[in-house]
Amino acid sequence: MAATTKRVPLPAILLANDLLDGDVIFAAAGDAGALIWTRDPAPALVAADEAAAERLEAFAAAELRGNKVVDAYLVDVSIESGHPVPRHFRERFKTLGPSNRPDLGKQAGEGIASAPKG
Structure with missing residues (x-):
């Protein structure tokens, strides 16, 4: 039986800490739709559906593997x-x-x- 992962309610943003300085950073849309990190919360990309949440989670996983961020997770927002x-x-x-x-x-x-x- 496959385990199910419980996700925070949507809408949500991706929050992490920069590995080098520890500052809180947010996933945002960059050039050509690529995801980037920003210290400014205003442009944080809001996941309103499952596909967008999965995209943010995939970005977080890649950034964690690349040792760019720590403690990346989705945060439910209003x-x-x-x-x-x-x-x-x-x-x-x-x-x-x-x-x-x-x-x-x-x-x-x-x-x-x-x-x-x-």
């Missing part, structure tokens, strides 16, 4: 104001930067939105 926002605190926190220095990291610029206040 789309808010046209941008992907991780649904879980851990991933939302990783997309922003250090909590003790709001003037540093992605939260200092145009990064993924933080959790709504209220």
Whole structure:
């Protein structure tokens, strides 16, 4: 009997850590449809269907084998104001930067939105 792999709910983005500096990076569409890594979460490629999620997973596997990234995984997101926002605190926190220095990291610029206040 084949084991089934449970995938996060869609839509999702691919998040990883750069192997050299540890910064959080996101899979995005590059030239001619090739996938690339970006530190800017805004252009993160959002997988809305199984085929897109499988493409992101294949990219992650190749990048892991090539020792370019570590800890690559799909993160389920909601789309808010046209941008992907991780649904879980851990991933939302990783997309922003250090909590003790709001003037540093992605939260200092145009990064993924933080959790709504209220």
